[in-house]
Amino acid sequence: GAVVSQHPSWVICKSGTSVKIECRSLDFQATTMFWYRQFPKQSLMLMATSNEGSKATYEQGVEKDKFLINHASLTLSTLTVTSAHPEDSSFYICSAVLQGNTGELFFGEGSRLTVL
Amino acid sequence: DAKTTQPPSMDCAEGRAANLPCNHSTISGNEYVYWYRQIHSQGPQYIIHGLKNNETNEMASLIITEDRKSSTLILPHATLRDTAVYYCIVRVGADYGQNFVFGPGTRLSVLP
Numbered sequence: 001g002a003v004v005s006q007h008p009s010w011v012i013c014k015s016g017t018s019v020k021i022e023c024r025s026l027d028f029q030a031t032t033m034f035w036y037r038q039f040p041k042q043s044l045m046l047m048a049t050s051n052e053g054s055k056a057t058y059e060q061g062v063e064k065d066k067f068l069i070n071h072a073s074l075t076l077s078t079l080t081v082t083s084a085h086p087e088d089s090s091f092y093i094c095s096a097v098l099q100g101n102t103g104e105l106f107f108g109e110g111s112r113l114t115v116l
Numbered sequence: 117d118a119k120t121t122q123p124p125s126m127d128c129a130e131g132r133a134a135n136l137p138c139n140h141s142t143i144s145g146n147e148y149v150y151w152y153r154q155i156h157s158q159g160p161q162y163i164i165h166g167l168k169n170n171e172t173n174e175m176a177s178l179i180i181t182e183d184r185k186s187s188t189l190i191l192p193h194a195t196l197r198d199t200a201v202y203y204c205i206v207r208v209g210a211d212y213g214q215n216f217v218f219g220p221g222t223r224l225s226v227l228p
Contacts, residue, residue, distance in 0.1 A: 006159070034215060043203075044160070044218040093159045095216075104150070105216050107159035 002028045002098045006108025013084055014116055021079045021111045023094030029074035030096035034105070035067075038091040047092075050077045084115040119143065120204045125223040128198075134191040136222050138204030141185045146208050149180060150216065151189045153200040153224075160203065160218075163189065194226045 003026040013019050031052045036044040048069050049057040056069035068080040081088055095107045121139045128134040148167050152160040164171055164178045171178045177190040191198055203221040208214055
């Protein structure tokens with residue numbers, strides 16, 4: 001299957017700092033990427049849809065000024081958590097759509113953010 | 117909201133077939149059934165997908181009922197490494213902008 005790489009896989013930061021997470025599609029181009037967040041023992045919740053060359057579409061309740069998404073190329077989308085607080089600690093997962101008739105979604109390995 | 121319902125948990129003996137059911141009674145004609153699994157602290161892994169016909173790949177088989185209102189994912193010889201949460205999702209295949217909505221999934225425990 002297609003490969004999506006996410007970096008870093010884990011990060012610990014101090015409250016008030018910003019953290020950037022990268023998501024790359026390694027062997028295919030992705031005009032659409034999705035960013036999810038997952039809290040312990042819960043399912044994945046969509047945060048935003050990232051479209052190459054345009055502004056991201058955020059889900060209700062997700063602060064666009066706090067979770068900055070940039071999709072500057074067909075293989076890279078970034079999520080920046082600005083002024084992180086302990087409640088932002090979570091598992092962040094990106095995914096990219098493999099374009100074709102059936103549009104399978106492939107996921108990165110996830111990034112575990114811990115804000116102290 | 118997820119368009120599918122799955123049992124919250126299942127057990128399976130190692131080496132036996134694991135049959136994971138999924139109900140999707142409101143599925144539309146152009147919606148595919150996708151299966152993913154998530155091993156603890158990892159991103160979801162694509163398993164298989166189908167529209168109408170049964171599908172098989174190196175990981176699993178997907179059996180879709182004739183009315184398409186339900187499906188079953190079959191892991192033919194479950195191993196301990198198959199312990200994971202399995203998600204059944206329905207979605208329009210060619211609608212790239214449409215999100216994959218994850219429900220709670222089925223937590224499969226493969227027992228030695």
